[in-house]
Amino acid sequence: MDFPSPKPNIEKLHTYKPNFGKSKINNLIRLSANESALGASLDAIKALKIISNDLNRYPPQVSDELLSAISKRYSLNKKKIILGNGSDELISILAQTFLDYNDEAIHTEFGFLQFPQAISIAGAIGVVANDVNHTASVDNILSKISKKTKIIFLANPNNPTGTFISKNEVIRLLESIPKNILLVYDAAYSEFVVNNDYIDGSELAEKYENVIMLRTFSKLHGLASLRLGWGYASENIIENLMKVRGPFSVNAAAILAGVAALEDLEFQKKSVQHNLKWMSWLETELKSLNLDFQSSITNFLLIKFPSEHNFSAESAESFLASKGILVRGMKVYGLSNYLRVSIGTEEDNIKFINELKTFFKK
Template sequence: MFLEPKESILNLDAYKPNFGSSNLKKLIRLSANENALGYSPRIDKELKIKSFNRYPPQHSEELIKTISKINNLDQNKLILGNGSDDLISVIAQTFLKPGDEAIYTEYGFLQFPQSITVAGGIKKIAKDINFHVSIDNILNLITDKTRLIFLANANNPTGTFISKSEVYRLINNIPENILLVYDAAYAEYIRNDDYIDGSELVENFNNVIMLRTFSKLHGLAGLRLGWGYSNSKIINFLMAVRGPFSVNSIAIEAGIIAMKDIDFQNHCFDFNLKSMKFMEIELGKLGVKYVKSSTNFILINLSDQDKSSTKNAVLFFKKNGVLVREMNVYNLPNYIRVSLGSEEENNYFLKLLKKFITQNDNR
């Protein structure tokens, strides 16, 4: 008889986001919320690392210092991870024992339920209201077994965020022995007084960790680099659980350059804002409904176009070389999530969408 994994893993599917594949040579990937503009051009010029025979530092002082300086944060409260995905699992492994409960939201990021299950925890799902996180629904799920609350703000796949006052209403109403995991993967795309990235919560409360990533606006998804900010006691627990060399040398060096390249960050921010406005206007002209997004992707409702499901739409786009993400896993069969691409890619996507709608009208 083969060795079996622990019970919580037995029926677990691997979290393999289906970003899609296609036989076409030229493929436009709008299914993974990446940065269509690439990454800081300074990285190709300045990256020097060659000593691949050496282990990376376990705790890169230089990257930590850079993050701390640019974001005005206390360096003793920072942790790096192999993507923020890695930190999400480390948090679940650190704080959940079998039978403990963890809350996440209905249309929350899929890595949350995955990590809870792997850790042996019990998943509690707070219903969203109109594609927005509901603080009341989260609070109503709290029991004396609750250990973690996962909140992505802004959220993937809805693209919506909840306001500063709502976030404070949450943190002010949860007991100190529950950790709020505040995942701000898209924070760099939002410049709005009503939005907080979570760092001020960490300064004011002991039971919050903010998570950030280099995969989105910084465009370094392939290098796997994320970071967390929390009180130093929590950071020390996580450091003990995290793999000692989980962040590689190239990611560290590229991360330092990316964090310092404010011009590139501003360029990506401006471009994203412009593209989102353009997309909203064009979708409006086509009469296509969408959820208003503050991120680099948009959730589009195709129910008026194709009453059965969006499967046809996803296949149609794929046949024409564009990968978009279907939302069946969230029980949203009439929606697709589309990342913003380059100007040319966005135009091409819209051209295809128009064609798809016209075809359906003529059925």
């Protein structure tokens, strides 16, 4: 071969392709990426205006101000927090840090796609634990454990299904696995959850040495464009991850906006209330259209479409795109009869349902 070739695992992979739309329509309604319906906190936006003085300076390697703000907001020990360029970066770093060639990492059947991607890039073997009713199954995960297993990746709640497993099930999983297996507990959507039966993972990371909880500023806090995520785990895990993470991976704008967003409790509350109100409205509307969907505790819904071509998920996705509404096709997840739709603003949600009604009347 007379050109540089990547590792075989990389050659087989596909580049992640979000649906941000190709349409020329202005003011696209974007319900395809589980973003915040209400934008970002005005305090966070204001915080960004003061950054222009220091653009020539590297950001702090670890912002003590942001660690303190996270620790205050969620009552956590700041020594156990790692900041990252989005939680996506932390997922990759976890795989690179803990997976060697031919190690195994378990992920769930309809789990977040960055998990198998990060496992392959690290050169390790991804092992799929089948879901039951589009929900992670602790028994199926346990049945896949072998001597080679190093990590279990679990998004709870999960994207793209919106489903979750209960606190007791998560504890049962942790109590059943060998202590040398790391549970990566991705709680990206935890701030939307109001269900008492749910655990966000921070107390697990206090109690167990083999858990890391991942969180993001991209969802509830509406700061997806700034790329800011964090993890919570034992100091030993954090120390090792910091050897792999780029020295300045979190930029100064993200730090400023992140601190301001954490302090804006009013915006957070308003976003959760908005999500609950419109999720329930959307469910009622979908039922009236006789559409099946997965009950979701997040800011998005996985909707099942009929298999007849005219009314299929693919036709609906194209029809909606032609009306300026972007939703997410689920073929890459092996769920080609489904579309994933994020909760938008009041206006976006109403337009989405009205166009969906038109689609089914065709």
